[in-house]
Amino acid sequence: MQQIIEKSFSGLGRVEFHLNRKISRIIIRMKPFKNISVSVPRGTGIIAAEKFLVQKNDWILKNICRIRSYEKKVVAEQQNVKEIDEDQAKLQLLNRTAELAAEFNFQFNRITVRRQKTRWGSCSLKKNINLNINLIHLPYDLIDYVIIHELVHTTIHNHSSRFWEELSKYVKDPEKKSRSLKKYQYLLYMSKNKE
Known part of the structure; x- marks a missing residue:
């Protein structure tokens, strides 16, 4: 310890x-x-x-x-971010993940939506996907980008060139989307009472 x-x-x-x-x-x-x-x-x-x-x-x-x-x-x-219904936001993100997984034929074990201070999402080796609840504040194309990014991690567990090639089959210009996310970095620090 x-x-x-x-x-x-x-x-x-x-x-x-x-x-x-x-x-x-x-x-x-x-x-x-x-x-x-x-x-x-x-x-x-x-x-x-x-x-x-x-x-x-x-x-x-x-x-x-x-x-x-x-x-x-x-x-x-x-101050400019609208308040959200947390349960509704979780449901939207869970449903969208299920839709995209079905559309692109990805398999995952479990999805968890919660507050995370450092990342938008993650995927474990056991295919458990974690999504940041503050994704709900992003434009739709970036929400989809993060979800698909994590779905691709269910098959490729790193950020190798192979990963980016696979991701680009489902997302147009994924590197540009990754850079666009940086503009919304402040949302990672959203406090609970704002939601």
């Missing part, structure tokens, strides 16, 4: 130190709406990690500034 130590730093706020025996170097992670996270290899120690944090202070502050700016944009963009 990973040990977590939390400390406060002037100008940086709360920092979580994660003692992790699986890594070989100190890693700093910063994500919107989260504390700074520092992964520390076993045997390195918190004092060494704190010194590393101080050495990277300028880089961290620059990135904090960029992240805070992004967080403000996310909050502003979310």
Whole structure:
């Protein structure tokens, strides 16, 4: 089990130190709406990690500034998003997945629709598909793109050139659709009360 130590730093706020025996170097992670996270290899120690944090202070502050700016944009963009009926949204996404699977002859085991903070969807090796409920806010062509992307993962479990070739049989210009999704990244941070 990973040990977590939390400390406060002037100008940086709360920092979580994660003692992790699986890594070989100190890693700093910063994500919107989260504390700074520092992964520390076993045997390195918190004092060494704190010194590393101080050495990277300028880089961290620059990135904090960029992240805070992004967080403000996310909050502003979310003001324009309409509230949805969560049960209705789940039903729509489940039905659309079933329709597309039947249309393109894909088999899957189970579909789950829930909130996810980092991805629009995923597919396990057991052909279990997870979809982000906030897909419902996307244009229809992008909803279909994400669903078909995950359906293709039921047969090809990676992002190899073979995967993209297969996906392009069902979606016109999938790389362009993938880039278009980035414009809607703020929706991944939607809070429950907005839905």
